[in-house]
Amino acid sequence: MGDQSYTLDEFCEAERICRGTVYKMWKRGEGPAFYYVGNRPRITHEARLEWQRQHAAKSSQNTAAASGRGGKARYARRKSKAAASARLGV
Numbered sequence: 001m002g003d004q005s006y007t008l009d010e011f012c013e014a015e016r017i018c019r020g021t022v023y024k025m026w027k028r029g030e031g032p033a034f035y036y037v038g039n040r041p042r043i044t045h046e047a048r049l050e051w052q053r054q055h056a057a058k059s060s061q062n063t064a065a066a067s068g069r070g071g072k073a074r075y076a077r078r079k080s081k082a083a084a085s086a087r088l089g090v
Contacts, residue, residue, distance in 0.1 A: 004045040011043045030054075 011032070012019055025031035032051035034041040 005042045006045070006048065008041050008043070011048065014048070 006014065008019060008022060012022060022031055026034075032043045033047040034043045036042070
Protein backbone atom coordinates (compact mmCIF):
# COMPACT_ATOMS: atom_id res chain seq x y z
CA MET A 1 0.00 0.00 0.00
CA GLY A 2 1.33 3.42 -0.93
CA ASP A 3 1.41 6.61 1.06
CA GLN A 4 -2.03 7.34 2.47
CA SER A 5 -3.40 10.77 1.66
CA TYR A 6 -6.68 12.54 2.26
CA THR A 7 -8.94 14.53 0.02
CA LEU A 8 -9.97 17.84 1.55
CA ASP A 9 -13.37 16.38 2.48
CA GLU A 10 -11.75 13.31 4.10
CA PHE A 11 -9.36 15.51 6.07
CA CYS A 12 -12.20 17.74 7.25
CA GLU A 13 -14.29 14.75 8.29
CA ALA A 14 -11.36 13.18 10.16
CA GLU A 15 -10.56 16.43 11.99
CA ARG A 16 -14.23 17.43 12.38
CA ILE A 17 -13.71 20.86 10.83
CA CYS A 18 -15.33 22.49 7.81
CA ARG A 19 -13.68 23.23 4.47
CA GLY A 20 -13.92 26.98 5.09
CA THR A 21 -11.82 26.61 8.24
CA VAL A 22 -9.10 24.80 6.30
CA TYR A 23 -9.08 27.48 3.59
CA LYS A 24 -8.81 30.19 6.26
CA MET A 25 -5.91 28.33 7.90
CA TRP A 26 -4.15 27.98 4.56
CA LYS A 27 -4.62 31.70 3.92
CA ARG A 28 -2.97 32.45 7.31
CA GLY A 29 -0.21 29.90 6.61
CA GLU A 30 -1.40 27.64 9.45
CA GLY A 31 -3.06 24.79 7.56
CA PRO A 32 -1.67 21.37 6.78
CA ALA A 33 0.81 20.94 3.94
CA PHE A 34 -0.81 19.75 0.74
CA TYR A 35 -0.13 18.92 -2.87
CA TYR A 36 -2.34 18.84 -5.92
CA VAL A 37 -3.60 15.89 -7.92
CA GLY A 38 -5.01 17.62 -10.96
CA ASN A 39 -6.68 20.65 -9.44
CA ARG A 40 -7.65 19.03 -6.13
CA PRO A 41 -5.60 19.39 -2.95
CA ARG A 42 -4.45 16.23 -1.17
CA ILE A 43 -3.04 16.03 2.35
CA THR A 44 -0.64 13.22 3.26
CA HIS A 45 -1.03 11.32 6.50
CA GLU A 46 2.36 12.65 7.63
CA ALA A 47 1.25 16.23 6.90
CA ARG A 48 -1.91 15.63 8.95
CA LEU A 49 0.14 14.33 11.89
CA GLU A 50 2.55 17.27 11.67
CA TRP A 51 -0.37 19.72 11.54
CA GLN A 52 -1.89 18.03 14.61
CA ARG A 53 1.41 18.37 16.52
CA GLN A 54 1.72 22.05 15.62
CA HIS A 55 -1.94 22.71 16.40
CA ALA A 56 -1.65 20.96 19.79
CA ALA A 57 1.55 22.86 20.65
CA LYS A 58 -0.05 26.18 19.73
CA SER A 59 -3.16 25.30 21.72
CA SER A 60 -1.16 24.39 24.83
CA GLN A 61 0.84 27.64 24.54
CA ASN A 62 -2.40 29.64 24.34
CA THR A 63 -3.83 27.78 27.34
CA ALA A 64 -0.67 28.38 29.37
CA ALA A 65 -0.64 32.05 28.44
CA ALA A 66 -4.30 32.46 29.37
CA SER A 67 -3.87 30.82 32.75
CA GLY A 68 -0.71 32.78 33.47
CA ARG A 69 -2.02 36.17 32.33
CA GLY A 70 -5.46 37.03 33.50
CA GLY A 71 -6.97 33.55 33.52
CA LYS A 72 -7.40 33.62 37.29
CA ALA A 73 -8.65 37.21 37.18
CA ARG A 74 -11.31 36.30 34.62
CA TYR A 75 -12.40 33.37 36.77
CA ALA A 76 -12.64 35.62 39.83
CA ARG A 77 -14.74 38.17 37.90
CA ARG A 78 -17.12 35.47 36.71
CA LYS A 79 -17.38 34.10 40.22
CA SER A 80 -18.11 37.53 41.70
CA LYS A 81 -20.73 38.27 39.01
CA ALA A 82 -22.43 34.98 39.77
CA ALA A 83 -22.44 35.75 43.49
CA ALA A 84 -23.85 39.25 42.85
CA SER A 85 -26.58 37.78 40.64
CA ALA A 86 -27.46 35.27 43.34
CA ARG A 87 -27.72 38.05 45.95
CA LEU A 88 -29.99 40.05 43.66
CA GLY A 89 -32.12 37.03 42.86
CA VAL A 90 -31.39 37.24 39.14
